[in-house]
Amino acid sequence: MSGLRPRAAGEYAWSPDSAWLAFVASDDTEFSSVYVWNVAENNVTRVTENSYNAAEPTFTPDGLFLYYLSDAAIESGSASPYGARGSEPNVQNEQRLMCLPLRAGFACPFHGGDELNPHGGVAFDPSIGARFKTKIHFPGIEKRAVAAPFVPKRAYAGLKVLGDGRTFIAETKDDVGWYLVVVDVVAGTFAPFFPDPIATIVSGDGEVVVLATDKGLALFSARAIAMAGRGVPQEQLLHSAQLWNPPPAFTVSVNPRKEWMQMYDEAMRNMRDAFYDPNMHGVDWAATTETYRPLVYKMTHKSDLRDVLTQAFGELSVLHVFISIRDDDE
Structure with a gap:
């Protein structure tokens, strides 16, 4: 690509x-x-x-x-454009x-x-x-x-x-x-x-739909969902789902340093792919990526990644580049 x-x-x-x-x-x-x-x-x-x-x-x-x-x-969602308290344009x-x-x-x-x-x-x-x-x-x-x-x-x-x-x-x-x-x-x-699905995922072949709900994951046949538009009662369709709840001991292991390195690689790749100048202002972006990589190995907190990326992106000498790192608890 x-x-x-x-x-x-x-x-x-x-x-x-x-x-x-x-x-x-x-x-x-x-x-x-x-x-x-x-x-x-x-x-x-x-x-x-x-x-x-x-x-x-x-x-x-x-x-x-x-x-x-x-x-x-x-x-237009505005009743009237006139008056001291006239609303802003909205649709x-x-x-x-x-x-x-x-x-x-x-x-x-x-x-x-x-x-x-x-x-x-x-x-x-x-x-x-x-x-x-x-x-x-x-x-x-x-x-x-x-x-x-x-x-x-x-x-x-x-x-x-x-x-x-x-x-x-x-x-x-x-x-x-x-x-x-x-x-x-x-x-x-x-x-x-x-109502209020947390997330909706469709399988690659379009035959299975997974709804993330506050009660767990509900698996539906695409054929069953299709019947919602053909007169089949909603309650009947919902009962056709298979519900899966994560076990009480369900855990996910995360290696912070590997995660930070992946974030760094993705940020550098996204800048390369989205930057308005394909020539990257004459900067060898592959070499720049490797130049700042050792700093990622020395990080002690995810927020340190902001400083590393700020220095790396600064090589482009361009204004209006902003970096936001979400806290660990978000």
């Missing part, structure tokens, strides 16, 4: 055949857009408009669609779920059912992504994205695709807190599933 040097990038997602890497990065407009990197040809192309923010791209298992979150249709209901067909002529599978089969057929064949290469037709791609009309405009986080690609999960919030929702893009349904 040495040829990939995006600016302020994050939220990476691989295509099923690992030929493309989707990610979010900002440009001179300061909006975040979705880009794709062609691994074989080592080039990067923007696939969403740069006049709004796009976030959390994810490929469907068949490699035919790219879903992401967009704030292209924000709404609400800011994100929509977008479907981007990667091939010209393909249509997003919203409402794929009919009277005889209200939930539609299997819209995606996950094996396609493994058997055939993902192809992207770029002309006009920014105009092909379509908003899922049945997904309300809200703030979302943690967009993930499950199973064969027709079911998505994400977290959204109301006045009380965050909760997990299930979206079926074929049946056109949006249903709440679980």
